[in-house]
Amino acid sequence: MSLKAENLSRKYGSGLLGRGKCIFRDVSFELEPGKTFGLMGPSGEGKSTLGRIISGLESPTDGAVFFNGNPLSRMKKAEYTTFRRKVQMMFQDPTDAFNPRKRIKHSIFEVLNLLEISGTERIRCTKEILKTTGLPEEVLLRYPSQLSGGQLQRLALGRILLLDPEYIVLDEPTSALDVSVQAQILHLLKNVQAEQGISYLLISHDEAVIRFMSDSCGELENGQMDLIEV
Amino acid sequence: MMQEEAYIRERPRKWKDFLAHNLNLDIRKYKRNLKKLNRGGLFLFTFFLILALFPSLFAPYSPTERFIPYEAPSTAHLLGTNDIGNDILSELVYGARISLMVGFASASISTLIGLMIGLFSGYFRGTPDELLMGFTDVVLIIPKIPLIIILGAFLHPSIWILILVLGLLSWESIARVVRSKTLQIRETGYVKSARCMGFSSFHIMVSDIFPNLIHVLLPKFMLATASAMISEASLSFLGLGDISMKSWGIMLSFAFSRGGFIRDMWWWYLPPGICITLCVMFIALMGFGFEGREKENGKRGVDSE
Amino acid sequence: MNALLEVKDLNVSFQGNENEKGNENEKESGTAVFYVSFSIREKETLALVGETGCGKSVVAHAIMRLLPPESRVKGTIEFGGKNLLELSEKEMTKLRGKEISIIFQNPSLALNPVYSIGHQLAEPLRIHGQEKRKGKEWKEKEERKEKVWREKEEKNEKGLKMRKNNFSNVARVLKRMGFSNPHEYMGYYPSWCSGGMNQRFLIAASTMLDPVLIIADEPSKGLDRNRVAELEIELKRLKEKSETAILLISHDLGFVRRLADRVAVMYAGEIVEIADPSSLFERPLHPYTQGLLNSLPERGFVPIPGSSPPLSSPPEGCRFHPRCPFKEKLCMQEHPELKESNGRAVRCFLCL
Structure with missing residues (x-):
C-alpha cells in the first residue's frame, strides 16, 4: 500500500469568473507505512484543505493523489472502495464528530452495517474498540452531547479503527482539547500506531505536538511546503 | 433642547414599563409566553383535527340533509340553515375536513419537493446546485394567485387540482431553507467522516442530514399549511373552488353570492370566516413555537462552556 | 494591599x-x-x-x-x-x-462588523457617560438614535460636540494601546483589520472606562x-x-x-x-x-x-483520588480542606 501526493495545487474561487487565489502549489510528499508525517504551518495556509485532498474529500486544482500507484481521479469503483476503507480522516472538533441525533451505539453499528458485520461479531467488534480506546460500555447509550470532548475524540478514533485503515489523516486532532486530554489522545494515537502499523498524516499548528508525534515533517508556508528535520 | 432630549428619552422607558406592568409583555417573559402560546395552539388545533376526523360525532345532521331554507338560529339548527336548507353547523363541521385536507396535502407536497430539491442541491453543490437554485428562482417569480385563477378557469374546478397547484407552487422557500441548512450540516465532522468511511450519498442524506433538518422543516410545514388554507379559502371565495366538496371558503362564497350578506345572516358568513382565522392562527402559533424551540437548540449548540 | x-x-x-x-x-x-x-x-x-x-x-x-x-x-x-x-x-x-469589564473569547466575533471601530469603542462611553441610570434596553435606543444623529450631524452642533468628545477619548485609549494613528483606525471596520488588531481593539474597548x-x-x-x-x-x-x-x-x-x-x-x-x-x-x-x-x-x-x-x-473523599497515583486510604474517605502555608494553599492530605 502506498499513498503519495504529487505536485498538488489548489486555488480558491477559480470558477468561471475571476482567476482564483492560489492557496498552495506543487506540494509533494509520500506517507511511509507505519510512520507519521507531520504538517504544520500557520492557520489559513491550507493545511486542512491539503488534508481533505489527500483523503479524497476534495479534489486538487492541479496534481494528483496516488493510492497504490493509481491516481484518485481515475479509479475504478472497486479500487475506490478500498481507498475509502484504507484512508480515513479525523477532525478537529470532537463535538460534531458524531451525529447529535443518534446514540453512540447507533453511530458505531452504522459503520458495522456498512462492513456487513452482524450478530456476535458485531458485539465483539464494539467491545474491542471500547477496550482500545479505554472507555466504559455505558457511553454506547449516550448521545454525543452528553460526552466530553476527550471521550468523543477517542470514540471517533475507535470508529475509524473499525474500518481497519492503513492511513489516517489527523486534522488538528487535539487542538480543541485540554492539555491533559491532549496528552491522553496523543498517547492513544501512538499506541494504536504501534499495534496496528497505521501511518498518520498529522496536521497541527502546534509545533510541540508535531515534534512529539512525527517521524518526518513539513511546513506549509506562503503556499509552499518545506521539509524540515525533526 | 435639553428638556426635549430628556423627554424623548423618558418616554420609551414609560412605554416599556407600561407594557411590562399592565400587559405582561415583558421581553424577558416573552419566551415563556411563546411556550404557552405554542401549547395552546397545539391544544386547540387538536380540537379542529378531531372535528375533521370524526365530523359525524359533532354534526347534528348530515350536511346534505335539507330543511326549510334561510332559517335563523334556533335550538334545532344552532346556526340556522342556508339557501337550500342545509344545516350550517353541520356544514361547518364537515367543512373542517376539506379545508384541513387541502392545507395539509398541499403543504406535504410542497415540503416534500422543497426538501428533496434543497437537500440535493445543498449536498452536491456545484452545477446541480446552480441549476436547481436557478429553477427555484424561476418558480419564485411566478405570480401564484393569478396563475391559479387562470388554471382554475381552464381546468374544471376540482379540489385535487387545487391541492396539486398549491403544492407545486409553494416549495421555493422551503427548498432555500433546507439548502442553506444542508450546506451547513455538510461541513460538520460527522458528515465528513461518513463520507470518508464510504457511506453512500443517499445514506448520508437520509440518516445524517435529514434528522437534523426536521426541526427546521416542521415549522415551515406548519406555516405552509396555514398559507395553503388561506389560499384555498380565497380561491374558493372567488368561485374557483370545488362545489361538490364544501370547504369553509366555499361556504363563505355561497353566503356571499346567495344572499347571506344582503339578508344580514351573520350566522351564515361569520362562522366559516372565524373558523378559517382561528385554525390558521393555531397552526401558525404551533409553527412559531417550533421555530422558537429550534432557535434555543441552536443557541445551546454555540455557547459551549 | x-x-x-x-x-x-x-x-x-x-x-x-x-x-x-x-x-x-x-x-x-x-x-x-x-x-x-x-x-x-x-x-x-x-x-x-x-x-x-x-x-x-x-x-x-x-x-x-x-x-x-x-x-x-x-x-x-x-x-x-x-x-x-x-x-x-x-x-x-x-x-x-x-x-468590571470582560474581554471576550473570539475577537472577530465580539466586534460588530457593520459599525466602525471608533463607533464601537465609543459605545461604552455613550452608555456609561451620563450619570443617569441606564438599563440594557437603552443600548438599542441609543443605536437607533445614533442613526438620526448622524443625519443631523451638520446641523446639530451639540451632538457633534458630544461625539467629538467621546471620539477623542477613544483616540486617547487607542494611543495608549500602541496605535500611532488612532484617528485613522477609528474609521476602520473590523473586517479590514487582522485578528490581532481586533483583539487590541477589544482590549481597548474593555479598558475604555478604566475599570x-x-x-x-x-x-x-x-x-x-x-x-x-x-x-x-x-x-x-x-x-x-x-x-x-x-x-x-x-x-x-x-x-x-x-x-x-x-x-x-x-x-x-x-x-x-x-x-x-x-x-x-x-x-x-x-x-x-x-x-x-x-x-x-x-x-x-x-x-x-x-x-x-x-x-x-x-x-x-478527595475528588482527585480515583486518578491520583499517591492515594491513601484517607483520601478515599475524607474530603480534604484547602490548607494554607507560607503563601500557598493546597487541598491535599499528603502534601504539606
Missing part, C-alpha cells in the same frame, strides 16, 4: 432539566462550583486554570452575574464593599463595563500561536500601563505562567491549589497540578490516567 474582589464560599449549582439534553457537564444537574474562595488584590493578576467543565467559567459568570436563570448561587462575592450577588440588575448594569477589574474569559482559546503571542504582549502592556486587576481564566498553562501573579488551579469545581506561578510551575504540590504540568508538551505529554468526574456525582 487590600483585597479588591473577595469571593467567599461560592457555590453554584444547576438544576437539571430532564427533557433538556445538557450540552456540557455544567448543564447537567449538580454542583458546578463547590465552595470556592479566593481574593484578588488591587493591580494583581489572578489566573484560574483548569480543564473544560471544571467550573472556571462559571466562577467568572457568577462574578459578572451572567449565569442562566436555572442556576442557584450561594456565598458572597464582595467587590468594593458590596456583595455583587445582592445587587439589583440595574446596579449591576452600572457596574458592568464601568468597574478596576478585568475578567478575561479564555482569551487565548481558538487562537493560533502567533495570535496568542500578540495577545500576551497586549495583556502585559495592559498590566504595566494601567492599574487594573485581572482575573485571567484559561486552560493554557504556558500563557498563564507568563502573565499571572498568582495561579489558582481548579479541579471538578474546587480550587485545589493556589500559589505564585514560579513555585507552582517548578514545585507543584497537588498531584493534579503535577499531572497537569506533566502533560504539557515540554514535559513529554505524560497523561493523567482517567478522566474528570461528572459534576453531578463527584467521588467520595
Whole structure:
C-alpha cells in the first residue's frame, strides 16, 4: 500500500469568473507505512484543505493523489472502495464528530452495517474498540452531547479503527482539547500506531505536538511546503 | 433642547414599563409566553383535527340533509340553515375536513419537493446546485394567485387540482431553507467522516442530514399549511373552488353570492370566516413555537462552556 | 494591599432539566462550583486554570452575574464593599463595563462588523457617560438614535460636540494601546483589520472606562500561536500601563505562567491549589497540578490516567483520588480542606 501526493495545487474561487487565489502549489510528499508525517504551518495556509485532498474529500486544482500507484481521479469503483476503507480522516472538533441525533451505539453499528458485520461479531467488534480506546460500555447509550470532548475524540478514533485503515489523516486532532486530554489522545494515537502499523498524516499548528508525534515533517508556508528535520 | 432630549428619552422607558406592568409583555417573559402560546395552539388545533376526523360525532345532521331554507338560529339548527336548507353547523363541521385536507396535502407536497430539491442541491453543490437554485428562482417569480385563477378557469374546478397547484407552487422557500441548512450540516465532522468511511450519498442524506433538518422543516410545514388554507379559502371565495366538496371558503362564497350578506345572516358568513382565522392562527402559533424551540437548540449548540 | 474582589464560599449549582439534553457537564444537574474562595488584590493578576467543565467559567459568570436563570448561587462575592450577588440588575448594569469589564473569547466575533471601530469603542462611553441610570434596553435606543444623529450631524452642533468628545477619548485609549494613528483606525471596520488588531481593539474597548477589574474569559482559546503571542504582549502592556486587576481564566498553562501573579488551579469545581506561578510551575504540590504540568508538551505529554468526574456525582473523599497515583486510604474517605502555608494553599492530605 502506498499513498503519495504529487505536485498538488489548489486555488480558491477559480470558477468561471475571476482567476482564483492560489492557496498552495506543487506540494509533494509520500506517507511511509507505519510512520507519521507531520504538517504544520500557520492557520489559513491550507493545511486542512491539503488534508481533505489527500483523503479524497476534495479534489486538487492541479496534481494528483496516488493510492497504490493509481491516481484518485481515475479509479475504478472497486479500487475506490478500498481507498475509502484504507484512508480515513479525523477532525478537529470532537463535538460534531458524531451525529447529535443518534446514540453512540447507533453511530458505531452504522459503520458495522456498512462492513456487513452482524450478530456476535458485531458485539465483539464494539467491545474491542471500547477496550482500545479505554472507555466504559455505558457511553454506547449516550448521545454525543452528553460526552466530553476527550471521550468523543477517542470514540471517533475507535470508529475509524473499525474500518481497519492503513492511513489516517489527523486534522488538528487535539487542538480543541485540554492539555491533559491532549496528552491522553496523543498517547492513544501512538499506541494504536504501534499495534496496528497505521501511518498518520498529522496536521497541527502546534509545533510541540508535531515534534512529539512525527517521524518526518513539513511546513506549509506562503503556499509552499518545506521539509524540515525533526 | 435639553428638556426635549430628556423627554424623548423618558418616554420609551414609560412605554416599556407600561407594557411590562399592565400587559405582561415583558421581553424577558416573552419566551415563556411563546411556550404557552405554542401549547395552546397545539391544544386547540387538536380540537379542529378531531372535528375533521370524526365530523359525524359533532354534526347534528348530515350536511346534505335539507330543511326549510334561510332559517335563523334556533335550538334545532344552532346556526340556522342556508339557501337550500342545509344545516350550517353541520356544514361547518364537515367543512373542517376539506379545508384541513387541502392545507395539509398541499403543504406535504410542497415540503416534500422543497426538501428533496434543497437537500440535493445543498449536498452536491456545484452545477446541480446552480441549476436547481436557478429553477427555484424561476418558480419564485411566478405570480401564484393569478396563475391559479387562470388554471382554475381552464381546468374544471376540482379540489385535487387545487391541492396539486398549491403544492407545486409553494416549495421555493422551503427548498432555500433546507439548502442553506444542508450546506451547513455538510461541513460538520460527522458528515465528513461518513463520507470518508464510504457511506453512500443517499445514506448520508437520509440518516445524517435529514434528522437534523426536521426541526427546521416542521415549522415551515406548519406555516405552509396555514398559507395553503388561506389560499384555498380565497380561491374558493372567488368561485374557483370545488362545489361538490364544501370547504369553509366555499361556504363563505355561497353566503356571499346567495344572499347571506344582503339578508344580514351573520350566522351564515361569520362562522366559516372565524373558523378559517382561528385554525390558521393555531397552526401558525404551533409553527412559531417550533421555530422558537429550534432557535434555543441552536443557541445551546454555540455557547459551549 | 487590600483585597479588591473577595469571593467567599461560592457555590453554584444547576438544576437539571430532564427533557433538556445538557450540552456540557455544567448543564447537567449538580454542583458546578463547590465552595470556592479566593481574593484578588488591587493591580494583581489572578489566573484560574483548569480543564473544560471544571467550573472556571462559571466562577467568572457568577462574578459578572451572567449565569442562566436555572442556576442557584450561594456565598458572597464582595467587590468594593458590596456583595455583587445582592445587587439589583440595574446596579449591576452600572457596574458592568464601568468597574468590571470582560474581554471576550473570539475577537472577530465580539466586534460588530457593520459599525466602525471608533463607533464601537465609543459605545461604552455613550452608555456609561451620563450619570443617569441606564438599563440594557437603552443600548438599542441609543443605536437607533445614533442613526438620526448622524443625519443631523451638520446641523446639530451639540451632538457633534458630544461625539467629538467621546471620539477623542477613544483616540486617547487607542494611543495608549500602541496605535500611532488612532484617528485613522477609528474609521476602520473590523473586517479590514487582522485578528490581532481586533483583539487590541477589544482590549481597548474593555479598558475604555478604566475599570478596576478585568475578567478575561479564555482569551487565548481558538487562537493560533502567533495570535496568542500578540495577545500576551497586549495583556502585559495592559498590566504595566494601567492599574487594573485581572482575573485571567484559561486552560493554557504556558500563557498563564507568563502573565499571572498568582495561579489558582481548579479541579471538578474546587480550587485545589493556589500559589505564585514560579513555585507552582517548578514545585507543584497537588498531584493534579503535577499531572497537569506533566502533560504539557515540554514535559513529554505524560497523561493523567482517567478522566474528570461528572459534576453531578463527584467521588467520595478527595475528588482527585480515583486518578491520583499517591492515594491513601484517607483520601478515599475524607474530603480534604484547602490548607494554607507560607503563601500557598493546597487541598491535599499528603502534601504539606
